[in-house]
Amino acid sequence: DEAARQAAFDAAVAADERIEPRDWMPDAYRASLVRQMAQHAHSEIIGMQPEANWITRAPSLRRKAILMAKVQDEAGHGLYLYSAAETLGTSREELLDKLHAGRQRYSSIFNYPTLTWADVGAIGWLVDGAAITNQVPLCRCSYGPYARAMVRICKEESFHQRQGYELLLALSRGTPAQHAMAQDAVDRWWWPSLMMFGPPDEESGHSAQSMAWKIKRHSNDELRRRFIEISGPQADALGLTLPTGEIDWDEFKEVLKGNGPCNEQRIAQRRRAHEEGAWVRDAAVAYAAKHGEGKPS
Numbered sequence: 001d002e003a004a005r006q007a008a009f010d011a012a013v014a015a016d017e018r019i020e021p022r023d024w025m026p027d028a029y030r031a032s033l034v035r036q037m038a039q040h041a042h043s044e045i046i047g048m049q050p051e052a053n054w055i056t057r058a059p060s061l062r063r064k065a066i067l068m069a070k071v072q073d074e075a076g077h078g079l080y081l082y083s084a085a086e087t088l089g090t091s092r093e094e095l096l097d098k099l100h101a102g103r104q105r106y107s108s109i110f111n112y113p114t115l116t117w118a119d120v121g122a123i124g125w126l127v128d129g130a131a132i133t134n135q136v137p138l139c140r141c142s143y144g145p146y147a148r149a150m151v152r153i154c155k156e157e158s159f160h161q162r163q164g165y166e167l168l169l170a171l172s173r174g175t176p177a178q179h180a181m182a183q184d185a186v187d188r189w190w191w192p193s194l195m196m197f198g199p200p201d202e203e204s205g206h207s208a209q210s211m212a213w214k215i216k217r218h219s220n221d222e223l224r225r226r227f228i229e230i231s232g233p234q235a236d237a238l239g240l241t242l243p244t245g246e247i248d249w250d251e252f253k254e255v256l257k258g259n260g261p262c263n264e265q266r267i268a269q270r271r272r273a274h275e276e277g278a279w280v281r282d283a284a285v286a287y288a289a290k291h292g293e294g295k296p297s
């Protein structure tokens, strides 16, 4: 019965065992995972836009090849995460419809513009750096498919982070104008990167329950502090300085409400890409029907 199933679930979580798709789980656990995993998947694919903005203007063939590979990796991360979310009984189509209708979120960070080439470096260093700090503990998340997706994603994100660091180092050691461009990018991306960790603990409505379920292993503020600590020495090594002061939480709230600098542009581009890709989905369905879905070819 329900009480026995709940007890088995609680015992599995307490023993640090993984919950798998066929296991019984509380409805609220399932719903919260869908919320977080969908938001994560949407962030990966919307997150392709700011950097893709620079692919045609990369300063060398080498930089262009690296950037294209990174943006493709992000599409791949989105796909792992949508697949992991599908194990909870929701479809990718349904999740995308909710994103396009504004009923599910994506990370606040991707609502800021990429104004210069140095922004590509700052995104790799700071945005991927923040993403890794947040995601390494998610490799131990209680839900098996999410935890396993995170292992692979973290390996690729580490490479992305090094890429951004190396790009910024080249600019920082370059001409005075290049150094200034690197510093300006860091000044603009620092605060939004800190906001990626979510609201302060006292305003984080989901944290207590998510930590009890071992979806989250650390609070938003704990991970934010960890990221600030590791970033200091890295900035020194880069010859750049991190801004000092306080996080502007009003700005965060505005971005979540849809009033960030690029919210409208990002969601409009996402919807357009989806519509323009309709023929690919139709072709895939027609191909599957012709060859018999699931049967060996």
Ligand code: FAQ
Residues within 6 Å of the ligand: 035, 036, 039, 040, 041, 043, 044, 047, 048, 074, 105, 106, 107, 108, 109, 123, 127, 128, 131, 134, 195, 196, 197, 198, 199, 203, 204, 205, 206, 207, 210, 216, 220, 256
């Ligand atoms: N942006 O109660 P909490 C990447 C919402 S990395 C937008 O603290 P929770 C890699 C939250 O949903 C980025 N919304 O929530 C990459 C909730 O909304 P609700 C993706 C935010 O879940 C790099 C409300 O505020 N990574 O894409 C944000 O316990 C470069 C209250 O918040 C992940 O998604 C935000 N920053 O903790 C790609 C990581 N923060 O339900 C391309 C997985 C909070 O009240 C290029 N997610 N909200 O309407 C998590 O770890 C958690 O969901 C947190 C939020 C920590 C983000």
